Amino acid sequence: MHRERFYTLSASCRDRVGLVTRVSGLIAEHNGWILETSLHAEPPAEGEGAGRYFMRIEIRADSIPMLLSEFRERFRPLAEELDMEWKITDSAVRKRVVILVSQQGHCLYDLLARWQSKELDIEIPCVISNHDTFRGFVEWHGIPFHHVPVRPDNKAAAFAEVQRLFEEVRGDTMVLARYMQILSPELCAAYPGRILNIHHSFLPSFVGGRPYHQAWERGVKLIGATCHYVTAELDQGPIIEQDVIRIDHSDEVEDMVRYGKDVEKTVLARGLRYHLEDRVLVHRNKTIVFR
Amino acid sequence: MHRERFYTLSASCRDRVGLVTRVSGLIAEHNGWILETSLHAEPPAEGEGAGRYFMRIEIRADSIPMLLSEFRERFRPLAEELDMEWKITDSAVRKRVVILVSQQGHCLYDLLARWQSKELDIEIPCVISNHDTFRGFVEWHGIPFHHVPVRPDNKAAAFAEVQRLFEEVRGDTMVLARYMQILSPELCAAYPGRILNIHHSFLPSFVGGRPYHQAWERGVKLIGATCHYVTAELDQGPIIEQDVIRIDHSDEVEDMVRYGKDVEKTVLARGLRYHLEDRVLVHRNKTIVFR
Amino acid sequence: MHRERFYTLSASCRDRVGLVTRVSGLIAEHNGWILETSLHAEPPAEGEGAGRYFMRIEIRADSIPMLLSEFRERFRPLAEELDMEWKITDSAVRKRVVILVSQQGHCLYDLLARWQSKELDIEIPCVISNHDTFRGFVEWHGIPFHHVPVRPDNKAAAFAEVQRLFEEVRGDTMVLARYMQILSPELCAAYPGRILNIHHSFLPSFVGGRPYHQAWERGVKLIGATCHYVTAELDQGPIIEQDVIRIDHSDEVEDMVRYGKDVEKTVLARGLRYHLEDRVLVHRNKTIVFR
């Protein structure tokens, strides 16, 4: 993480000779000072002619003698010629992150601590919950809190309200910080690659509810957590980050829940940071994470 | 961690034949139902005739048909015969933990989150700080906050005030949650085995100030944190818990500080839990930790 | 691990008051010097009246003034009264471990290195393989090597031969050190809790063949290995030990195979050691591992 203001180009396109030269050449022509470059060539799958190339480049903002909007226009012709998926973001523009939470607060406390200390340099325009539990805590931080109850009979309306709130505050990213509801397919479809969830197991083990009970039943010796993008298929989205912690036979489900919380909040925070710094590029159902 | 109320006997004495039988026999005589037993025989050091034996036994409170105070009296003659260091604590009596903090809040947020969710079932009678930074946050939780500034010219008075506050609230344990002051020798001496610190390095590497700078200079590939009891000798007290996290050449000191915070708060919380559950027994300058 | 000769009692029975006293008392009566004690109370499952108690006690051999065979007889009445499953083993009697291997040698090299250095203080009466690849290497170490080819049309005969060889050398434990054949149900049934396998995934993820390909497809960020007892149901036996290692998007299946080997051999060696030191007790489909 650099302290100077910088632009982040993240892009992917079909792999070919000279790609890096073309892109870095255009940056050099504009006198751009590169702070960090990450590149990855994904080999072609069987039966494909060419692989795919992924890149992430940080450029010092003050080295480019024009507005970012203009630099984007200078970059556009090359991107179109190479048939890129691309974006250039500005470290000075804080991302707007909406947090969804239920009744377990460990991830919420953790995220607000990182926000309070500016470790996470983001806006949190609001927190949404299906319970009123954390209203006081959230509002004390000066962040609006919305209680949107979810019942079997009002799911469609509830998630429509979540979406309305997210739009209203112009959210960039939605974080399910142990939000114990399954989002509607519409909501999932509306924001591909923009909703992060923390699942309390080392996926693909123990999909669905009560993963710690499943882990206890199976007698595993490590438990974990997985931060992934939400897709319509439950717990099947692209994995961003995972980690585990050791347990043993003396640990009951309650102990596993407790140990697990520490992994959950750390994995969510890491995954969210990678996402916010545009370090995560999705390829099929997998992620390239330029750490 | 058991949900029933229980008593915890923790003790050490000279090792001999029949020790476990004597102790567990006395418990059985009183019909005590043992939930958990941890035992450790420390071999004799060179030149010593006998080793030392350490034990920790959890007994279901409702299985003992008398008050704990009476049970303690029943246990005392055996303890004296065996020349034990011992105590029996009651899970229903919450420990009183005083937190000291400076201007970095990650450990404070983490501890309060665990306290709020009752994961840490403790009393926090007050938080003491040499800065006023976290007054609002602490007081919002309903916890008294004391600002005790520490300057080169008032150290003795400041630490006397810390001690007075700790005594006033009848504190059991003092936690230095990234408290950036070196306690006076008097304070250290007053509470042996009752003051926990989190040091931001994997001790014994990088003792003293700016350990992340030292780590960056040396080019280590992992950084860590250490929870230890405070003694008069800086960063030399008995180690309770440690952990590490991987870094690489691209991480600047600032990145290491950020990664390190996650290790610090987790290691402090684990060490504190072991301490509060009477799982830590000190032997010379080392700890037995019955996890 | 103690250097003195010692006996290891491992046992389980219904939990009740006074259990530890009875068992440790009998040991003390015979003047037994306890080196290490591990105890675990497994709470009753729902609908069960009582839980189950597990214990493992190391006693210095020279402190018991009789032969082990006689001490066993002294212990038997108590064990029968308490309806125990139990055994007492002697550290001076080396376990006889038969290794099965196919064409990947990393676990074989690793086990023989530990055997050569006496880190694993065992007999290896023979190595059995469905390929002739490692004959020279094994025989150079002075260990008999048996090539037992396994084809679709001779499986029953082949596994009968494996069993015959295992019986002939009076094997205690069979280790599948990346043996790429699924044992016959008869063989599995013949040696419950005595056949260890290393599976190259973090079970229960990626059961069956080609787990690294499965892991690559799913895009997980950690891969692992699992040491478990073999039962008739493939990869479903009680888990003894597991571990993981971090990978990233740049790792192809071949890289994962390579990283995985390091985890496999370490996890197998740890699991095998726990087993050989009678640290593993099976309860339903789970293990208590007294590390």
Added chain:
Amino acid sequence: MHRERFYTLSASCRDRVGLVTRVSGLIAEHNGWILETSLHAEPPAEGEGAGRYFMRIEIRADSIPMLLSEFRERFRPLAEELDMEWKITDSAVRKRVVILVSQQGHCLYDLLARWQSKELDIEIPCVISNHDTFRGFVEWHGIPFHHVPVRPDNKAAAFAEVQRLFEEVRGDTMVLARYMQILSPELCAAYPGRILNIHHSFLPSFVGGRPYHQAWERGVKLIGATCHYVTAELDQGPIIEQDVIRIDHSDEVEDMVRYGKDVEKTVLARGLRYHLEDRVLVHRNKTIVFR
């Protein structure tokens, strides 16, 4: 690791605008197909005008329509203009690795297992030892073994003989695989960045002899190992790789030695691989490791 033959350019020079374009442009001019690119900009130290740039680029050999020797000549003018430290190696040319060992064989077995399976695609022209312990094992693998005793009175001559043997077999890299002798300053100076050592502690903790005893004395909760380049100053060379493993109060020094061996061999193998694949670039007393 790619299966096609490839060239690896590793280089460093003063950072400036357009560097990547110049280098990748020259590769593209020759139609070079880039398989993998790793780049790192080291910020200027205080008082320095410019930082330093490090790069490692893998190019498919068959995409360059000339011999490597010619391609090197084509690259040289640019390298000289940019005042680079650089080299281009060929994956088809196996590195020649000389192993030095004493009486502990775990790293030797581990390295030979990796060599036997071609996981390490290297030549081992000879093994040198100050003991004769592993002669049979090494020679069985078809590798020459040299016994060069080292005594207080013959050190200079002994290390001169080691150097002579290394030169005779045209060694590229010397690996101290738990070689329990301190090399002479002359030998260290002769091969900067070409001699790797595995130290059995998590440096900078526990420099020098008997690190596990030191660790036991201090009561640390994790022990580790460090792979580093050898310099004249004992255990102070640039660190390539480190890792740790958890221990507890029940572990004696002997247990720590045993656990430690697993970390040592894994860390040495990882560090050696990074080195052999030209992934390690030295900067002052630190390493850039392009994993």
